[in-house]
Amino acid sequence: MSNMNDVAKEAGVSRGTVSNYLNNRPVRSDSKASIERAIAKLNYVRNTAARDLRASKSTFVVLIIPTVWTPFFAELTYWIQKNLEGQGYKMILCISNSEFDHEREYVTMAEEQRVAGIITISYSDLTQHVDAEMPLVAIEKEKTGLFPLVTSDNYAGGQLAAEAFRERDVTQYICLGFDLDSMGAMLSRQTGFTDFCNEQHLSNKVYELPSSKQGRDVLKRAMMATLQEIITDFSDQKIGIFAISDAYAKMALTLLQEMKIDVPNKVQIIGFDGGKSSQNALPELSSIRQPVELIAQTATDNLNQQIRGEGKRHPVSRDILPVSFTEGMTTVKTK
Amino acid sequence: MSNMNDVAKEAGVSRGTVSNYLNNRPVRSDSKASIERAIAKLNYVRNTAARDLRASKSTFVVLIIPTVWTPFFAELTYWIQKNLEGQGYKMILCISNSEFDHEREYVTMAEEQRVAGIITISYSDLTQHVDAEMPLVAIEKEKTGLFPLVTSDNYAGGQLAAEAFRERDVTQYICLGFDLDSMGAMLSRQTGFTDFCNEQHLSNKVYELPSSKQGRDVLKRAMMATLQEIITDFSDQKIGIFAISDAYAKMALTLLQEMKIDVPNKVQIIGFDGGKSSQNALPELSSIRQPVELIAQTATDNLNQQIRGEGKRHPVSRDILPVSFTEGMTTVKTK
């Protein structure tokens, strides 16, 4: 593979001139012509790795994400990639499975590679292990306070769900879910929901389910038992189930349909997570939708500013983005 | 950020010795000790970008994929990432939306970055624009014959679906779908299905739907109309619908349920695509499952061999991987 020296020689000019040409700096038109000829002849393509080394900069950003299999993370990955690309970065995708050791290895890799920055979605205190000089933004959780955080307003989302149920004449409020992986966020959702219920004196109850890590069958069985309990205990009520994630919501819906329960007239369901891909799948769940695109944009913008040296630290930013309620087929229409 | 010179100076040895130490080459134990002290003191981390430039190699692989939002692509992305990581590569994720210009830009980027190799899932003839020296493997489609191809056996998948229906006493065979994006693969599925039916003298009919690019509502309406037509035309038959993708299958299922059609007793459905995440979502579709993990592994192994210079070109390999039928809730159980 030919390099700048070959081009310079072939064109009969010096390497510096070729460099100038490639970087759109003024070059006499005859040298320009011969350089172009040489490039075409030799099939030259510039080596950006060398360029970046020389400039001591990098155009890589590392994204560390638990998984890419769920709608929310898939969509988030998509938008982050698109934004970074728009800003001139290339994205190195690192899938952690939420394993701490794995996450740490990725951080090491990022530092060894001298990447421009890191975006993490980690539920452990990963950021403690990151050099303070490294531009980084955390999504969903960041406890150390050392790095900027972007998250959606999980608490408000819980409230919103409860409020939506109240407008739909629900008499028994249920919160369903639990997930160790992202405890903080999940807990906020739950608290938002129950706080609203309690403030408004609405009868509510929380049911915890096993972590999805224990396998689908365990979860499914537990969910089934829970639903049956709910149905019999509150047989004379209009039930509203707020599931802590769309995955739970969808599973609950399917099981209720198998049980021949009338959704949404007897039981209404609201999920949490969103992202268009879960929306696309029929039947459409009513759900609290996170502003995925906005999360991605906020995160990438912030990161870009850090890289550019425009600070954005001190005080470290905490962006809490608004969620919204999207009406699907699992809640009744309000007049 | 400190470099090897700083470490050498601090440790009172030469740069070469530090390099030897870092690469596990024999070093006298007292220099070793002082180097370690220096590294710790200066917080030194090696710069792999510089290392790779010097060695004229790269540890990056580019993955160009249409999207990451569907179960199949999400799972594929996951496994490719994991395999590449296991082989010591970092993966640059490029999401093309199946846009040709976009794909080409990614290829240029890859060549400028001097990446070790490229994995593409492209439905245009992208590979014509790739330097023949660049290690590359195509997934699903590669027409030029210049680069290795890994794909699942779409034709056999169609046959398999028809065969499954026959075992389940279906009397009217329907093939549902159409997608410009991945025409080749989709067509093979359809042909496999209809060929089997025709060979076995089974009454069959193909319905084409608008591309999903035209939006969900258009598709949904068309699907609804088609299903109604099918139901009335074949009201006295046991119908088997083979949908060309799980997305179509799921949509068909939902609509049929809305229409109060008995699935699977009146109408049975088999989808195509697979990947555990679509399996995870209840209700479970009966489906032709692609060996996603195997596709990923075959592709990454092949790429790795190319990079290592073990050829694997001439003749260029064509790996056609076996699909399988997975029983879900949308077909009747056989005795």
Add this chain to the structure above:
DNA sequence: GTGAAAGCGCTAACAG
């Protein structure tokens, strides 16, 4: 074993 020197491919500073 270790130091000195050359060089991966490029950019930037500076004379001319």
Add this chain to the structure above:
DNA sequence: CTGTTAGCGCTTTCAC
């Protein structure tokens, strides 16, 4: 405008 030079941070001979 262009050639020369130095050097990004590392590895790799090759003497000693």
